[in-house]
Amino acid sequence: MDIGHIRKDFADHAPLTREAIADDPFDQFTRWFDEALASAMPEANAFVLATATAQGQSSQRTVLLKYYDPQGFVFYTNTESRKAKEIAANPQVSMLFPWYGLQRQVKIEGHIEPISREQTLRYFLSRPKDSQLGAWASRQSSVINSRQLLRQQWAKMKEKFRDGEVPLPDFWGGYRIEPHAIEFWQGQPSRLHDRFLYRRDQAQTDWLIERLAP
Numbered sequence: 001m002d003i004g005h006i007r008k009d010f011a012d013h014a015p016l017t018r019e020a021i022a023d024d025p026f027d028q029f030t031r032w033f034d035e036a037l038a039s040a041m042p043e044a045n046a047f048v049l050a051t052a053t054a055q056g057q058s059s060q061r062t063v064l065l066k067y068y069d070p071q072g073f074v075f076y077t078n079t080e081s082r083k084a085k086e087i088a089a090n091p092q093v094s095m096l097f098p099w100y101g102l103q104r105q106v107k108i109e110g111h112i113e114p115i116s117r118e119q120t121l122r123y124f125l126s127r128p129k130d131s132q133l134g135a136w137a138s139r140q141s142s143v144i145n146s147r148q149l150l151r152q153q154w155a156k157m158k159e160k161f162r163d164g165e166v167p168l169p170d171f172w173g174g175y176r177i178e179p180h181a182i183e184f185w186q187g188q189p190s191r192l193h194d195r196f197l198y199r200r201d202q203a204q205t206d207w208l209i210e211r212l213a214p
Helices: 027-039 084-088 117-126 129-137 145-161
Strands: 046-052 060-062 067-069 072-079 090-098 104-114 172-186 193-201 208-210
Touching: 027 104, 027 145, 027 172, 046 084, 060 072, 060 084, 060 193, 072 084, 072 117, 117 208, 129 145
Parallel strands: none
Antiparallel strands: 046 060, 046 090, 067 072, 072 172, 090 104, 104 172, 172 193, 193 208
16 A cells, blocks of 8 residues: 655754753753653653564564663563563663654663662562552463453462562563663754764763764
8 A cells, every 4th residue: 555645744843953952861861851741742751662682683662761860761571571582682772762742752772781679679669559460460472362361360469469568570670771872853844854863982981962964
């Protein structure tokens, strides 16, 4: 099916200039993330995580950002899932925040590594109990016969842990993506988009900032 006719020009946003953006990419990310939250778009903290096998076969999925600071971006998942196995085989990943409502996107490339069990536990205990039970009920990425089986497993976990706190599963944990490149993309009319790339210098101490052609 030819869908080449589907086309929409971008709004006339204020130009993104070197003078207007922050010197530090995490400061710039905070500006845009706060604006994404204020826009009331659904799941502003959702991003697409791309991983690859040791042989280079890539895969993507949407996950939720739960914490970030100048050391990187943190999310949580089942550590026996496909994504976790690919991370173990190839710790170079990329992430993309597709903020369509603002005609913006942020692309991040970097190295990923597990965070401490202590930090994982603190977050796990902050989750609603039903979500804690869900972590126990689902062996993520494994083949199952039906949704009914999944619901039965969840009910089994609910009964098992009904009289106390739900413990942290040994197959569930957090990961931190430590970026070496962060690109901010702002849509503009006539496809003359604004793109700025922050990348680490060779000493991995300072951020270099470059404008990219759209």
